[in-house]
Amino acid sequence: MYKAADNRYEQMSYERCGRSGLKLPRVSLGLWQNFGLEKSLEEQKEVIFCAFDHGITHFDLANNYGSPAVGLAEENFGKILHTEMEGYRDEMIISTKAGFDMWPGPYGNWGSRKYLMASLDQSLKRMGLEYVDIFYHHRPDPETPLEETMGALSDIVRQGKALYVGISNYQEPEARKAMEILKNNGTPCLIHQPRYNMLDRWVEDGLLEALEEAGAGCIAYSPLAQGALTDRYLKGIPQGSRASRGATSIQERYLSPEKLEMIGKLNEIALSRGQSLAQMALLWILRKPQITSVLVGASSSGQLKNSMASLQGPAFTAEELEAIDNILKKE
Ligand code: NDP
Numbered sequence: 001m002y003k004a005a006d007n008r009y010e011q012m013s014y015e016r017c018g019r020s021g022l023k024l025p026r027v028s029l030g031l032w033q034n035f036g037l038e039k040s041l042e043e044q045k046e047v048i049f050c051a052f053d054h055g056i057t058h059f060d061l062a063n064n065y066g067s068p069a070v071g072l073a074e075e076n077f078g079k080i081l082h083t084e085m086e087g088y089r090d091e092m093i094i095s096t097k098a099g100f101d102m103w104p105g106p107y108g109n110w111g112s113r114k115y116l117m118a119s120l121d122q123s124l125k126r127m128g129l130e131y132v133d134i135f136y137h138h139r140p141d142p143e144t145p146l147e148e149t150m151g152a153l154s155d156i157v158r159q160g161k162a163l164y165v166g167i168s169n170y171q172e173p174e175a176r177k178a179m180e181i182l183k184n185n186g187t188p189c190l191i192h193q194p195r196y197n198m199l200d201r202w203v204e205d206g207l208l209e210a211l212e213e214a215g216a217g218c219i220a221y222s223p224l225a226q227g228a229l230t231d232r233y234l235k236g237i238p239q240g241s242r243a244s245r246g247a248t249s250i251q252e253r254y255l256s257p258e259k260l261e262m263i264g265k266l267n268e269i270a271l272s273r274g275q276s277l278a279q280m281a282l283l284w285i286l287r288k289p290q291i292t293s294v295l296v297g298a299s300s301s302g303q304l305k306n307s308m309a310s311l312q313g314p315a316f317t318a319e320e321l322e323a324i325d326n327i328l329k330k331e
Contacts, residue, residue: 002045002084005053012055013311017217017292020190022164024093024293026286027308028058028219033242034299035073036066043300045080050301052088054308060193060219060295061127062097062138063119070102071126078127092133096123097168097193099138111141111149120161135162136193137178139169150178154185164190166216172206179214189216191292196220198229198266198281198328199254208290217292220285224296224307228254229281231267242299265327269320278303279310284324287316 014023029051035044048059059077066072074096081089098119101109109115120135135156137149153165166189167178179189192211196203197220211218224230226249227242233255237243243250263277270280282294298304316324 002049004049004085004088008053008055010055011308011311012057014057015217015292017191018211019215020164020188020217022093022190024058024217024219025056026293026311027056027282028060028293028295029056029304030060030221030295030297031073031077032060032062032065033248033297035076036069037072038245039299041076041079044076045084046301047298047304048077048080049084050304052085052092054305056304056308057091058093058095058293060095060221061123062100062136063102063123064100071122074123074126078129082128094127094129094132095134095136095166096120096127096132097136097138098123099136099141099168110139111137111144111152113148113152113155116149116152116156120156124161131160132162134164134166134190136166136168140167140171140174140178146174146177147181150181150185154182154187157187166191166193168193168221169195172210175207176210176214179210179216183214189214191217191219193219193221193295195222196285196291197223197225198284198324199225199259199262201328208288212290218290219293219295220291221295222297223282223285223294224278225254225281226250226297228259228263229266230278231276233260234264234267240299262327266324269323269327273314273320275310275313276306278307279313282307282310283313284316286310 012025014025017024061074061077064070098116102119107114156162157165165187170178175192182189194203228250232241242248267277270277285291285294296307
């Protein structure tokens, strides 16, 4: 049976999530990749134990993680939790989501009350939990009335199946509307989960301000651009990397020759700061006051430790930030 490190809360810092009572670790762990068929359960345990031993209390899942074996990440996480970590449940923030394709037919995706209620019940069963800490609507649904989707989230809180609710992948105007409805329902939006990294800065055009105004937190997903914002791809595509598996959008989104040239230049700045590029990329996001946490993925405990060490890095100078902006502007 796993025993957590006694000093686990000494290195991590925790940030209040918007104007809520909940604090999240500045680095959180996501189980989208590497927690399905890619790795053995022993390898998965190593990464999760490493996270918890270093103060990562927040683990992020979704109904479809583990793809192509959808649901497998929740199942594996549940197994690890109940066989090894049962005594630590109250020290953990576990989130899950619904919004993408889960089962055939008209009730297996998007944002109807029917889908959200059924999906969360399935997630709780797979993880062997009575409740999750955060339940998200995973993507906006252009067809279902927002009142219905947000109403389902509010009822889920009232049923005790989630302590807090959030939204993910909502653009600014629809996020504002969703947060207003949740507030009027008496179940405020805890957090928004958008994609945000040096190569993907759309949240800076209004969303971050909207979240601040509403008192919601922000957790940035794919903060390393799925691994592109590291030194991993500077000399080609290494075997075993995410890009080599061809399973996700990393190639088309982040690995064009122009982007790789930018990444090479960013790497030089990181080295001059005495950091890895991964560490600089994470700290660059965390410097924004609206950001509660960065939600990293990791295929090994070594990567995770490297990412967590970003918190010990030096603050940016104005010159460094300008140099970074100049590189990114060429996008
Ligand atoms: P990242 O941008 O952090 O990419 C993680 C990948 O980067 C790892 O798998 C690894 O690649 C590489 N990596 C990580 N750390 C290092 C390091 N220190 N040095 C070198 N390489 C490193 O995040 P993800 O794209 O994995 O997303 C993180 C989480 O965000 C997901 O697990 C999920 O919880 C959430 N998410 C949410 C979405 C949503 O729609 N709400 C969508 C996508 C993600 P490799 O595997 O090649 O070794």
